[in-house]
Amino acid sequence: MRVLVACEESQRVCIAFRNKGHEAYSCDILPCSGGHPEWHMQEDVLPHLYEDGWDLIIAHPPCTYLTVAANKYYNVKKYGTKAEDRGIERLKAMNFFFEFTHAHCDKIAIENPIGVMSSAYRKPDQIIQPYQFGHRERKATCLWLKGLPKLQPTNIVEPDIIKHKSGRTDSRLHFETLKLPKEERSRIRSQTFEGIAQAMADQWG
Ligand SMILES: C[S@@+](CC[C@H](N)C(=O)[O-])C[C@H]1O[C@@H](n2cnc3c(N)ncnc32)[C@H](O)[C@@H]1O
Numbered sequence: 001m002r003v004l005v006a007c008e009e010s011q012r013v014c015i016a017f018r019n020k021g022h023e024a025y026s027c028d029i030l031p032c033s034g035g036h037p038e039w040h041m042q043e044d045v046l047p048h049l050y051e052d053g054w055d056l057i058i059a060h061p062p063c064t065y066l067t068v069a070a071n072k073y074y075n076v077k078k079y080g081t082k083a084e085d086r087g088i089e090r091l092k093a094m095n096f097f098f099e100f101t102h103a104h105c106d107k108i109a110i111e112n113p114i115g116v117m118s119s120a121y122r123k124p125d126q127i128i129q130p131y132q133f134g135h136r137e138r139k140a141t142c143l144w145l146k147g148l149p150k151l152q153p154t155n156i157v158e159p160d161i162i163k164h165k166s167g168r169t170d171s172r173l174h175f176e177t178l179k180l181p182k183e184e185r186s187r188i189r190s191q192t193f194e195g196i197a198q199a200m201a202d203q204w205g
Contacts, residue, residue: 114142
């Protein structure tokens with residue numbers, strides 16, 4: 001299969017498909033950290049969505065302005081122009097997400113955390129967790145699917161929950177990356193879990 005993994009710098013999904021003999025490419029505006037620049041396109045992914053010849057597109061569009069966690073900061077009465085600017089960024093992020101729904105491909109998976117796209121687009125076809133794929137992490141991840149079956153859990157384990165002194169709880173990855181510089185922290189936190197990448201290659205490849 002010719003597979004495009006859009007918005008992927010880690011190459012985890014790309015490598016899982018390559019290991020199964022597929023012609024997979026990752027594409028991201030960032031350089032790849034997965035060690036296979038020969039399979040990576042470091043550029044804007046949008047023109048590639050309208051090329052013919054992809055058998056499968058798996059997309060991980062940026063979610064910074066799409067999650068509901070920071071919803072209160074969109075209140076213009078309270079936060080003024082900062083909230084207006086955030087609103088504009090959210091609209092741009094929504095437009096970018098919608099591009100993947102129009103891509104020229106019969107099989108498409110779009111991945112994002114729980115957020116505004118569940119109402120702006122439609123409810124996701126499924127919500128998966130890393131702890132269903134062998135990682136002791138909790139991170140609800142939505143999948144919007146076209147022409148693909150739901151991903152079946154491969155190895156359900158107990159999530160490892162860290163309890164702060166304040167009583168607040170955290171996933172281990174979230175806790176262990178707290179002290180990283182902001183950009184590095186978000187890059188590491190948004191990398192696809194290997195168990196999920198493997199399940200995609202095994203079940204959709
Ligand atoms: C939420 S992260 C997904 C990371 C991915 N799960 C991984 O394992 O590498 C979103 C990614 O989209 C990339 N991105 C943003 N705009 C892009 C564009 N126009 N074309 C390609 N990639 C883009 C960002 O650089 C970022 O790496």
